[in-house]
Amino acid sequence: MTKKKENIFDFVLFKRLFEYIKPYKGVFFGLLLLVVLLAVFSAATPYITKYAIDDSIAARASKGFLFYILLMLGVLVLQTIFQLLFIYYAAWLGQNLVMDVRVKLFNHLLRFKMKYYDNSSVGVLITRSVTDMERIADIFGQGLFMIFRDLLTMIVVFGVMVYINWRLSLIVFVMLPILLYATRIFQKYMKRAFEEVRNEVSNLNSFVQERITGMKILQLFTREDLEYKKFKEINERHKKGWVKTVWYNSIFFPLADLVSSVSIGLVAWYGGLSVVLDGIVSQGDLIAFIMFIPMLFRPLRQIADKFNTLQMGMVAATRVFKVIDTTSQIDDTGTHVADHFKGNIQFDNIHFSYVEDEVVLKGVSFKVNAGDTVAIVGATGAGKSTIINLLNRFYEINDGAILVDGINIKDVTLPSLRTQIAVVLQDVFLFADTILNNITLNNPEITEEDVFQAAKDIGIHDFIMSLPNGYNYNVKERGVMLSSGQRQLISFLRAYVTNPSILVLDEATSSVDSYSEQLIQNATDKITKGRTSIVIAHRLATVKKADKIIVMDAGKIVEQGTHDELLKKENGYYKNLYEVQFLQEETIV
Structure with missing residues (x-):
């Protein structure tokens, strides 16, 4: 029996979430434009620095240097403004979207049969309606658009690096597959860990809600110590789930920093020798690449981090839509509107x-x-009470x-x-x-x-x-x-x-x-x-x-x-x- 391949990203689920974006498509496309501008402006600073060094500092000429400084300052100001707008409207979109989903979920819950509530945990439903909703908001506020921005930044930086010096680019790109492979493995294991965490959060909420509601019974029958032990067990499982995510983070992020540092070291070694010996690499190229490398590797590192947020949001969305997709309503197919009954x-x-x-x-x-x-x-x-329920x-x-x-x-x-x-x-x-x-x-x-x-x-x-x-x-x-x-x-x-x-x-x-x-x-x-x-x-x-x-x-x-x-x-x-x-x-x- 072959094991079903595990997808690290559910495109069907995301497509469903995207339906809720339609009322805010103007903001959505505005955010995509900001993503493009931020990627371009991120790569512009090292590019301007290269020419400032080659044309002014290395050439020992002051002419034009002030222009490069002012140009760089203008880029930084615009980048700051675009970053502010991007962060605000990404969060705004996430909160509006989750408001619509939450309203739909609650409206759905209002119409469920009593049998559904007979078989459902109140704590779990509260988790779906509150905590899971905030995770869905994070998909857009802290996950998806951040990932788009970082991916586009990497693509732009990649193109500019090749354009400036393909030899130095080759050194960097040799190291890149190592980090790409590590990122994919990291995402796969983090998805499993977050599913475990969400399960334990639901269990924790259910347990606490029931015990607080029934506190009088617990104290009447002196069950405090027993319930305390049960809570410790559930809390321990919740902690272990989170510790797994910490463990995966503690492996991946130092590895990402190591690959980035090694890449900078190799570029500095090869580029420095080239500047001194044969002039294939200019001083501006070397400085620009030292600036570019963190811009290439940091987004990949951040993508992995934001992917954690995205995965938690997708897991939460799966749980919320499972409730929304539940068909447990009384069929209201009647056509007679009763203004008053005689009472027979x-x-x-x-x-x-x-x-x-x-x-x-x-x-x-x-x-x-x-x-x-x-x-x-x-x-x-x-x-006796059943008759009331049926009427x-x-x-x-x-x-x-x-x-x-x-x-x-x-x-x-x-x-x-x-x-x-x-x-x-x-x-x-x-x-x-x-x-x-x-x-x-x-x-x-x-x-x-x-x-x-x-x-x-x-x-x-x-x-x-x-x-x-x-x-x-x-x-x-x-x-x-x-x-x-x-x-x-x-x-x-x-x-x-x-x-x-x-x-x-x-x-x-x-x-x-x-x-x-x-x-x-x-x-x-x-x-x-x-x-x-x-x-x-x-x-x-x-x-x-x-x-x-x-x-x-x-x-x-x-x-x-x-x-x-x-x-x-x-x-x-x-x-x-x-x-x-x-x-x-x-x-x-």
Whole structure:
């Protein structure tokens, strides 16, 4: 089995990146012009020096010497100006390009199925969206154009050297293949090293992000020492990856300096003898070549250095485009725009699995009449939350159909479907922002007056106003400044203020204080009144008030009916659940 040849530069990937340059093609071609000018002006200084020495210093004549000095000064001034413009606009182009790629990536991430996030590391996605993006910017700001400039400088210098003296050029060019070969080997190994580094950076980000998020659990179970050891192991692998790049650099760059120094020595030896003995080489030629040699070898050395930057950028781009190329979106092929639902819901023989061959729902069928409240009860893992996920099309069903007002939800446009269905989840997520912005989610159609009135309607306006700065209180990351009950109240208001046609509640009040629980219960009564509601019930009060109770077990509906109807079934699942769980609650109350 033959090993696939490893390319040190991915032209297909670069071609794809080049598509993002099109909006800035004026700047791109301007940079190419600057590359040409910089290469020409770089070679001009030694060339002018040659004639200044031969025509004035060696000839012991002052005539024209001032002209050469002023000419050289003008070249240096223009070279400085062009260099400034080149550095600025190369970085400007890189940042604009990466801004466009980052926006496209984030827009793509916003539309992924929940299944994608179930199987993906948050730390890795953050690395792709932030760190890898900066490496892509470096492709243009510090890599590609720098390499073009150095290559063109070498070509121009090569031509001028041959034009001045081909004999001295031959000495230099004999040494050049050694450095070219070393450069190619260096680039090959550096690409492998940088791929390893990027992998370890992703692992490091994932590990740190998860541990910081779950710090309370780590400390509760005294896992600090164990996690510290794991972090040291990951950090060690990351360090080893970087040490490889340092090792390759420490070999290549001294070798490049050695070849350059040997070339200067050989030119000085041969050229010096020629100046003294036969005059084949002029003093100006010798000085010019001593100036030219670093200009020929230094760009090659810099190309290798910039190629490191380019390789890191290309590796990062590969990872970013892998996410962009991922097709994990819900197919939004619906044509019906739902302005409002009456609220009739029907689940028709639904089969679903999160993981292939691990069925979660097994032929689930039920109906909800408009305006009714349906409670779903059952043991953990019975499939209750899955029903919520499917109604909002967070996941695609394997078989069956979900209808709202007789219309298959696949025929409804995804934005309009989700706009008409509000969800209050058990795990409330709040952004590091004000309470007002967490309620409106920056929706310009929801005014402050709407929020105030909605808060008063469900009885939590006074609670919010009791907080520092009221509705402008910043709850910090994930709402840590609020209790679980307070976060739950905010989520109720967030759902209510959108005036949805259908409401889905994962009513989690098991860990809240009695005051917050009473507020939540009142809010539940208000928010569900006259509105089709599906409630995953955790409290007896909600279950008893429901127009229908759906009892689930192991992915199937085992019983349906009202509270009183289900209690009449001898050895019924709900009756047993009621006696074990809900009756204890009723006794306590």
